[in-house]
Amino acid sequence: MPSPNTNVCLSWLALYVLLISAIPNCVLRLKADPQIVEAGHGCSLINTTNANALTENRKNVFSLLVENISSTGFATALFGNGTNKVYGLAQCRNDLSMEDCTDCYAAAQKQIVIYCPFEIGARMIFDGCFLRYENYTFFDQAQDAGNSNVCISDASSRPKLFSETTQRLLADVRSKALKNEGFATDEISANGLSAAIYGLAMCRRTLTTNSCDVCLQHAILLVERCFSLQDGRGLDAGCYLRYSTLPFFTISSSSSSHSKIVAILVGTLGGAVIIALLWVLFIFRHSLRKLYKKVPDPSQPEESEVYFAADDDPELDHPFSYDSLRAATKNFDASMKIGEGGFGHVYKGVLSNGREIAVKKLVVQQSTRALDEFVTEVKLISAVRHRNLVRLLGCCTRGLEKLLVYEFMPNMSLDKHLFANTAKSLSWKTRFQIILGTAHGLSYLNEECRLIILHRDIKAANILLDNDFQAKIADFGLAKVFPEDITHLTTRVGGTIGYTAPEYAVHGQLTDKADVYSYGMIVLEIVSGRKYFDSKLPAPMQLLLEWAWNLYEKSKAFRTVDRRLIEEEPELNKEEILKVIQIAFLCTQGSPEMRPLMSQVVSMLISNTEILPQPTRPAFIDDNSTSNRLGSANIGWMEGSSVA
Template sequence: MPSPNINASLSWAVLYILLISAIPNFVLRSEADPQITEAGHGCSLINTTNPSALIENRKNAFSLLAENISSTGFATASSGNGTNKVYGLAQCRNDLSMEDCTHCYTAATEQIVKYCPSEIGARMIFDGCFLRYENYTFFDQAQDAGNSNVCISDASSRPKLFSETTQRLLAKVRSKALKNEGFATDEISANGLSTAIYGLAMCRRTLTTNSCDVCLQHATLLAERCFSLQDGRGLDAGCYLRYSTLPFYIISSSSSSPSKTVIILVGTLGAAALIAVLWVLFMFRHSLRKLYTKVPGRSQHEQAEVYFAAEEDNKWGHLFTYDSLRAATKNFDSIMKIGEGGFGQVYKGIFSDGREIAVKKLFVKQSARAFDEFVTEVKLISAARHRNLVRLLGCCTRGLEKLLVYELVPNMSLDKHLFANTAKPLSWKTRFEIILGTAHGLAYLNEECWLRILHRDIKAANILLDNEFQAKIADFGLAKLFPDDMTHLTTRVGGTVGYTAPEYAVHGQLTDKADVYSYGMLVLEIVSGRKYIDSKLPPPMELLLGWAWNLYEKNEVFRMVDRRLIEEPVLNKQEILKVIQIAFLCTQGEPELRPLMSKVVSMLTSSTEILTQPTRPAFIDDNSTSNGLDSADVGWMVASTVASSRATVSISLEAR
């Protein structure tokens, strides 16, 4: 193992470099500006039943936040108990001085209680800092329905060039932020533009890198609506993104006095020398690590054998060798790739004896925790065996690469049959069998398996079809165990935009009813042959759920049925109507109004009519606007303001 003295030397050397590199920024810092221009605020629509308790807990939480934010620029805190307990988070922009950060935070605390005096949750967004409190833990929440964009200033004289340049800039700062603990600034110029464009991206420090990326991508989409103007912001629960033709963040000056130049020169030379020393130490340590990993019984592959191969009944599947999988996939050739998602790439593999498999290469970081999570995921998937679940055959580990080996499901994923203009579209009989098979698979996961499992990402792309077009649920990358003694889990939001249940998207409260909601959205897609959102369609039809419900209320629901089905000579309209009603029951706003998946199976297989009539589902805008959410449904009212009489504000509340 590396010597403790080597570790200590590395730590002190890194600390010294950090101190040296901070000198230029400290010396060249511009004049104070607390950046207290308001970008937006939001209040929960729920008022407390005990105002005095809420106010006292909020005051105590804000006081605790103030103690830490004045020295670190970031803080979390909690105060009280029960429904009036207050969880708080505050964070300043990294480029603000601690004095400016304190001023910004103080202004935020004063303003938030004016806007939201007795609400159980609220947020205050200034250009320089962010403050939020809730009566539940939200620290790992990247997105929610209270997002917005703020557009300000004059239109660009060359809108197309300006828009393209801004797009490149935001992609650049987003990429830099992911490598720099969630914060980055940059500028970009283009021939034909009279000025440079400046950009800034910042995530809450409680987010993982993946969550930060998801948030900044969505913030970019929000900011895109401002690209015709010279200043815009994208705001979400976990991040802040802004561009402007004015340098709104602190930029180091290009000119400096001789004394400053000396300091910078000394710091640079010292840093260069230390980097050389660090490189030698790193190579030495790396050599020791390589020797250490060669010790018998210590490699990850051999660790995997302890977990999998040692099982006498081969309970967790076969441990494949990397060479055998590489040969089966022709060295993971692109022509063998059959899919790709947020968690990995999937390749078709053919063994020498003719057996066909699907090999999924996971995106996994190198760490003991990452390996433990990989082991847990394999065990979780292996624990669930059902005819409507894709079967896991085994796994493989090799250094940074973690591979899962599944049975090959030949007819690919459902989305490729639903949303493409195939020569032979799926018949209603086939679609009904897919709907029923998916329900069986989910009922098994949620209620019947010896481990209760929540899938969290039910969608058409994750439903595979076998030779007989029977449904098999796939991709358990987001799956969670659900203990029997718990009513819900509070966790980071995972899944796909449009399929996520409202209580999970907004509050991070996960139950098996979240899978039920996703299933309901999937069923509507299967019946209609279109995706949950299609921006190419006019506003009344853009969002599938809202459009379908409006037609249902008008007794015109068959207008939503896939036209390719209407052409069938014999169509069971009564069965289609029942399926649509079940879909609406699954997408009810209140989780307790949604049926269990076992009940869904019962309704699908019963010849009787559905007795429970669905009410208005969640996330529907009566006006059928492109935003697709009614503010009363999401529980947030967001008011965005800017200090300009020429400001144009656009607010977006979107389901995820």
């Protein structure tokens, strides 16, 4: 029978082995990110003549692909006979973990069928992976007519220097990729540029070196059109090329082997030190668990206090106690109040280290629903991370007082810039940036997040703006989490009248297209600079959606545009604005099935070639009388009113 000392030694050895085996993964990839951001997609112009055969064969091909891609990051497959044969290829970026690769592939598989349900061929391109199927063998194809580029982000302050530097970077990653089995990453800096530029090149593994070179050279020509902006992608049948001022990848081809060697040396030479650190960390975390309680318990005694702070933010070195938040907000002084949210007010706070925060103080009293909202926000937002979502930093509860702590948004909410009389007019470039950022955030919540989240209260007041006027969606108190196998939920209506989808407002039927409708209303507000309802205007203009649609039907949609924009920017991109208005009408269609997914909205916004479908008459419009604009819905249009 082993002695206690032997057991202790075996425990230490087990910890050591586990730690050493984990080191390479820690060195190479520090944080999971499946890179499920759509770069492009395409559908064949030919529909199948046998939908059942296509669906079945495609399903089998996708199943075969997932078996290999989950272990190697790459797979090809074939299933079927004759004209119904389906060829498939899937490939992930080399820097993705297998778990992230599997997640990216799953999202691509789901999305490609939505975009192209009956086409004989299609492709889906995310930043992290690529999926394609055809009824012919295409594995050695480097180029085709479906190539494109995607140009986003702000313009460089020094366009000539930025363009020259980016050109050198892409030539370098192309050269390295040809020597590294079709994949390479690199970065470059230049005097005069405020940030480094990062580049990535990847070819399909089925291409020869020569074919890879041909594809990458053409991708560079495609992406050259983006060089005035800080982020661009070149996409072709056989390759993916990207540059950005943001570090969007986790390893470089030149550093991979070096990192592995470092990991081995650390494991071999530093074992004793690491074990000691692990033991200290274990004790430290064990102590913290007694202090941090991440989900408040409504059954706690009235004066008890529960609080926590995010443990992955270096500036938050202690949890948020009630006293610390009260001090940060000057005892919740009216001068620190910056807004109102569901069930309470929002205050600006300044922590002892100078960090600015936003504190949402819920007015709970005995409201069980308010307690439920608090728990919902804590559980949801603490688990959700996206650049277009406001981050929850922590929470605190003392008795019936419930506090949520968010990152502070210096430019406040969108409504204050659109509707306030003293507001400085937002440029069209900024407005489009907000429209696109909001779409990205909703696409993540509705489709890409592990939990399908419906916000239910998307409106201008819940779109916050950071230092660079990037949009961030806030206030998840009314969010609904959908199980993946449920298509809709009949529930008590929540949200703000005017932004609420008709099927939800009238029948209480909540679908994944409810947020899409709300988004369409926000887009019209951003374009026009006016609220969804304004009783001060003449009757035909009071309802924004009705007024804008009437102009659209008369081919006068540009008259919807905010007069301040027209006066301040005489060279507006009229074509882009009209496209955005058309997208808004597609989002506000009466039938949920006729509205696009938010991922499709993102694609429509960033594409310069995609042909948009023509919208039909939006919901909640009735020409018969002003009092009957809502049809059968017995709901009054009142500014700012909420359905509770």
